[in-house]
Amino acid sequence: MGQGDVPDIVVGRLPIYLRALKRLQADGHEITSSHELSRRLGISSAQIRKDLSHFGEFGKQGTGYHISALSNALEGILHVDREWHVALVGVGDLGRALAHYGGFVDRGFRISLLFDSDPAKIGQKIGDLTIRSLDDLAQSITENGIKMAMIATPAGAAQEVANHLVAAGVRSILSYAPIVLSIPDEVHVQYIDPVIHLQKMAFYLD
Amino acid sequence: MGQGDVPDIVVGRLPIYLRALKRLQADGHEITSSHELSRRLGISSAQIRKDLSHFGEFGKQGTGYHISALSNALEGILHVDREWHVALVGVGDLGRALAHYGGFVDRGFRISLLFDSDPAKIGQKIGDLTIRSLDDLAQSITENGIKMAMIATPAGAAQEVANHLVAAGVRSILSYAPIVLSIPDEVHVQYIDPVIHLQKMAFYLD
DNA sequence: TAGATTGTTAATCGATTAACAATC
DNA sequence: TAGATTGTTAATCGATTAACAATC
The missing domain is CATH 1.10.10.10 (Winged helix-like DNA-binding domain superfamily/Winged helix DNA-binding domain)
Incomplete structure (x- = not known):
């Protein structure tokens, strides 16, 4: 049990x-x-x-x-009989889609912080949320007691973002970046890379 | 082998x-x-x-x-030493993000057909591609000999879309809809549902 | 040669399934 | 009661790992 x-x-x-x-x-x-x-x-x-x-x-x-x-x-x-607040790092096309997605809330999760490195995006709003600078990441995450995050940055930025997230106290990361992250054992990581699925299925084709 | x-x-x-x-x-x-x-x-x-x-x-x-x-x-x-043409059904936020994603081509895949049911979207272009009506799905897919598809529709539409895809000759489906599809055994299906990953990780939190 | 690493075998480990007593 | 379905045990099945001869 x-x-x-x-x-x-x-x-x-x-x-x-x-x-x-x-x-x-x-x-x-x-x-x-x-x-x-x-x-x-x-x-x-x-x-x-x-x-x-x-x-x-x-x-x-x-x-x-x-x-x-x-x-x-x-x-x-x-433990989804509550609402987990989730930070989202990277507000490109995919991040935007995730931020708009209505399917999180009734299944236990709410995106409540958005971060991006692009100065042109910082300060912009998506729904209720304002896109913040990566410089504010540690403080915002700590202040809000956030334990879960999603990474939707380019692959090149993902490891550094993950390092900052972990340092700020995040304990579960869902990464859309197509790389394996180096993360302490006590932090959970899951990956979504559609190409991995497509390649697996291509094996059975032809 | x-x-x-x-x-x-x-x-x-x-x-x-x-x-x-x-x-x-x-x-x-x-x-x-x-x-x-x-x-x-x-x-x-x-x-x-x-x-x-x-x-x-x-x-x-x-x-x-x-x-x-x-x-x-x-x-x-x-079998990714070639380029697989992939149909994408559902051009909402997620579908748009997938259509814009540059990471498919150098790993063996190219989205080459877009479909949506919304009359307001049909005829719009995303990059080179024109969004087509679902009514054209069977014909376009057959004509282009397309064997792979991604579903990025709402859950309610996914099963019917899958049926049409299979009928049109698609043999591998990557679905972002959060439901299990009924599909003939010989057709491969993979699923991406971020909430499944988040819920799995929530188990280990707290 | 000495050191390193493969490919493979056999052992271990863990997950799935079949079967059924219990019982609603 | 008769039929259905659970929870659980033991058997089966399959995947992972340890170990090592072969050899670059």
């Missing part, structure tokens, strides 16, 4: 389960089963049950799972 | 190796080793050697790997 004994790969599937449950709920379902989830997600029902069993017993024999109860439980386990 | 006998998880690491090699090359290196790659990528040297051994022998005992030779070999294995 703790964190240390749950395999990372299991943790990685929990958000997938949560997303599916939210969707079922939005579609008006109240009850589901490991078999129904299996069909929808392409993950075996045994695996779904085993994954959940790391955290407790959420179902009822013969019936399945009450969607809202399981959904709430997963939100608690994932 | 074929495709059927190589584990999917191994294929998934090849683009990571390729990206690291390109970077080493850009930094002026000519030779590397499984140990150096291991240090940079956080993947064990034994695993790197084992992964590569599925496809041939690329190194030299005592020396390591000639970067450009291994890089070329991986490009061939991944």
